[in-house]
Amino acid sequence: MLNKLIRLTGQNTIFPFYHTVSDVASAHIKHLYQSKKILDFEKDLDFLLSHYRPMDLADVISYINNGKKTEKPGFFLTFDDGLSEVYNHICPMLYRKGIPAAVFFNSAFVDNKGLFxxxxxxxxxxxxxxxxxxxxxxxxxxxxxxxxxxxxxxxxxxxxxxxxxxxxxxxxxxxxxxxxxxxxKTKPYMTLDQISSIVQQGFYAGGHSIDHPEYYNLSQVEQLRQTNESIQYITDRHLSSEKLFAFPFSDTGVQSTFFTSAKIDLSFGTAGLKNDPIRHHLQRIPMEKGELSAKKLIINQYLYYILKSFFDKNTIRR
Ligand SMILES: [Zn+2]
The missing domain is CATH 1.10.260 (434 Repressor (Amino-terminal Domain))
Structure with a gap:
């Protein structure tokens, strides 16, 4: 079924994103959304690996340079908010399975100096x-x-x-x-040392704003400050040579002029399986929807994509 949907839509490259995995829900997350259990997350990964090849950053950049097209189906994984479970559980599992990934950090929260x-x-x-x-x-x-x-x-x-x-x-x-x-006590966030250690293992690091505001409520000047400072936090510490960024919440309310002014090489939104006319901006699929498996979530995204194609609603307009 999935292979047919990939062929039918021509959408053979996907960008699933998560925040964390946990067998016991933490107080800071449990009333917001349901994160996946570690075993369910591993099942998600095995499902992705059975239909798509894992892409690294170079693959993503050549996908963009090729007009957002590739021959083989691929996926690039990302994680928002820089949570400690990424260091403790996710990165070791990805490393074992040979899956590259990028992690996005709020500069004010690294080392548990502040809380979203x-x-x-x-x-x-x-x-x-x-x-x-x-x-x-x-x-x-x-x-x-x-x-x-x-x-x-x-x-x-x-x-x-x-x-x-x-x-x-x-x-x-x-x-x-x-x-x-x-x-x-809880240390929900990764420390700078932990970020350095996953970067040494080959994972990528990027910015996710200073302290996670809704961009649609900010002036463009403030959107740019939140963006550039969080990326600079990473590049100043030599944690990435590319300027990577994931929008906090979503890129709703962000004008196209933002993308020409921001100091970004590659950025990510959260709008699901959608085409984005901004060349270096990619839309990602949220993967934490209750108990839904990657298989169900991704098939739903393709079905929704097909439905929206009748209304010409698959391309973002700004
Ligand atoms: Zn976030």
Missing amino acids: YRYKASILIEKLSESPHLVKNNAVVRWAGGKNKISDIKNTILNIRYAGTAELDSLAEILHVSFNDYLQ
């Missing part, structure tokens, strides 16, 4: 789930604008965006949650 605001949200929800009596606490109810049901407060927390990070910090104070303690 969405992870803060998940940690706060976990605290309220563990101690539900806190939901009736006056200060919490006040913080939530009068809401006192756990589901309503959870939604309030999850609806906060980057610009509202201070509101999460103030709820943390009310709940006696210390994000610094969490960072030191």
